[in-house]
Amino acid sequence: MESAIKTLVTTFLSSTKGKDSLDNKSFKKLVQKQLGGMMKDTNNSAAINEMQEGLDANSDGKVSFQEYLTLIGYLANSLSQHECESNGTAS
Template identity: 60%
Template sequence: MESAIQTVVGVFLKSAKGKESLGGNDFQKLVKSQLHNIMMDTDSSEAVKKMQQGLDANQDGKVNFEEYMKLVGYLATSLNTSLP
């Protein structure tokens, strides 16, 4: 579990490139490169942009770590409920 947490944090930090949040392009790249196997429409810029807007609770046009973790939690919950 420690390794999984380190990976989740590391992916965000690498994608954010030293910033506190992910801009649109960085979020697009993260979704496309890291989530293409468990999410549909990762190649659709419009779909990913809508997802980003849905996560952007403070409406600053970026996805911060807390907002990113909501996505991770949602995906983990979805995977858990889809297992037999």
């Protein structure tokens, strides 16, 4: 678990290139490079822009670490539900 958390943090930090948040280009690159196997439409710029806007809680045009964690939480929850359904343990 520690390794997974460290990976989440270092992935975000390396994607920001020393800044405190992801701009449009950095967010798109992170989604395409790191999440293409889990998400649909990672090659669709409009879909990525829409996702970024949905995550951007403070409407500053960037994705902060907290906003990034919202995306990670959503993906983890979706994966968990999918795994439960696959194993027949969904309620």
